[in-house]
Amino acid sequence: MTLTSSSLPSEIADRLRGVELPEPLGFGRLMAPVMSLAYYRDGAWETPRLTGLDPLQLAPHTQALHYGQAIFEGMKAYRNLGDSPADGPSLLFRPYEHARRFNRSAARLGMPELDEQVFVRALEELVAVLEPLVPGQQGQSLYLRPTMFGATADLSVVPSTEFCFLVLATPSDAFFTAPISAWIERHYSRAGAGGTGCVKAAGNYAASFAAAAPLRENGFQQLLWLDAVEHTYLEEFTAMNVFVRRGETLLTPPLSDTILAGITRDSLLRLGPSFGLRMEERQIDVHELTDAIQAGEDVEVFGCGTGAVVAPVELIGDETGLRLPLPAQSTALELRKRLLDIQHGITPAPEGWQWPVGALPDGPQA
Template identity: 40%
Template sequence: MIIQKTSNSRIGEFDPENIGFGTAFIDHMIVCEYENGKWGEVRLMPYGPLPFTPAMMGVNYGQACFEGMKAYKDKDGEVYLFRPEKNFERINKSAKRLAMPEITEEMFIGGLKALVDMDRNWIPYGEGKSLYIRPLIFATEEALKARIANKYMFAIVATPVQSYYTEPVSVKISDFYSRAASGGVGSAKAAGNYAASFYPTKLAAEEGYEQIIWTDDATHKYFEESGTMNVFVRINDTIYTPPTSEKILDGVTRDSFLQLAKHRGIDVKVEPVEVAKVLEAHSKEELIEVWGVGTAVVTSVFKAIGYKDQKLTLPELSEEESFALTLKKALVDIQTNKAEDPFGWRVKVEKHILETA
């Protein structure tokens, strides 16, 4: 790894008590370029602009994917990643689906640890605070040809964050737009998936909803995801969530919630979730809670669900009554080293002295 430490740190401008989400970036970034059929050397370098043109193929043809993950700081100042091997596996799955070169574990895990170690002072400590990390791969070849590119970049950037949603939100069940289609790229974290979701979400916002519950493209009868999150439904004391597929992202937080729920003896069913079943459960007062999970939000509790002309209000639950909030606390306590980690998910980032190369 080539290491170039910044000579102009911006850490003095960072206020850990006044954090937005995704707008302030740490001092350094990881960059590695692919050309002539192979990846070059990984570089840890000062964060900043890179020389690209509007003819870059990633912009024109959408060969771009990314991951979302976090680093956490405990009360003693130690720093931890959370299940990074899952993000490594998934970024390569995405790259393969988009016909991009896969990266090595050394590039991904080694790059993560070096970057987080170098800029560990940027990681805020406190309730809901963390360092959000964005590894990404995108085509960089300068050519206007609709084909697989020959040049790519792997990069990692990071930004200090606090909680994404702090209050329960209202969501609208989509009966027209879909997030992904059979045979498409729904199981990949393709950049274009997010661009395609913005317009339907804008329409829902005009009706007073913060997010959408996406339904299947063929019939719109089944839940798939919610916004950029996996979705969970609690009917009585059973949790339901759709199985992952070529249309549904295999979320790391989703998998963690499922394992935590089973570990606590909660009844969990991974099966198709019918819109009609959810509506019927609400009419019988058996729909207890619905929520979304993902790296950025951890957990987003829904206070109301819209469907066509209906708006269904959900019960207000205490943390002790809510499966969503109970599981969120259990997960965050593991991530921030406040609780034992029986699953081996927490990965400590050791302190090293990184010399400028």
């Protein structure tokens, strides 16, 4: 698919001309050649503008490079595959919830908030320009990465006074289309009480890299983190919330300082009752889980997040030699299909979840 446009500014049109979707898409193989960019200076945000995907000029003593004052969001634009393409060729999924979470992250790291409407309009403008890069198969998407970082060139250990906001885009295949394996991390901790585990701070992810070595060594794919105090209770996967189904009950750990308020997590909590499931937010002891699997109970485990949507787990292991296969994850797959059908406009979405590009409202959303 080749991008062409005669209505764009010449600089942007030149960037887009001749760009083609790779095959397979993968993730991050092709970065869209256009991004949205704005700076915060003298106590106010500029209006985000479209610009080419060029290197940013940063001083070596830019504060974000030294003190990690950086946040991001992960979200997607989906091709509208429903019966009403007139509603818009592409759909943003719950963009205002992402805007609010972005601002919660900003507040936690001492950064200025960005008006929700400005945030969403920047997304919409970028997706509208990149429309031909929104892939057309169910599960595929144009992945969007809103980011903010402290841009002041100063080694003082104080918050920045200047900030950069940008939105990147990359056409993406569906993640984890096959069941995954999960490694219980029993030593390192992802986050502690009072820390930044409940927001999308960049450093949260860097802190997981060293702990990921056993994944490669033992052929596993995802870390399953336990709480930082007792190393007993399930918290999250590295980049996904965790759910456990026992019989007709769907369990997930309650939100806290150490658990991200996942938008996909919230979506599944709202959709679960329509599958006849009882939703329960409570601590889940890792031994409760492993004992139930070993006893042959009706148990499913899956992760969920913007990237993965829903990722069934087929094997759980750890450093002690524990290897617990799980049965087919039928509920997880049903939830995944329902959510993707909503995201692609195939089935009706709950109010406020689905926003056609070009038809977003003018004011903040409840």
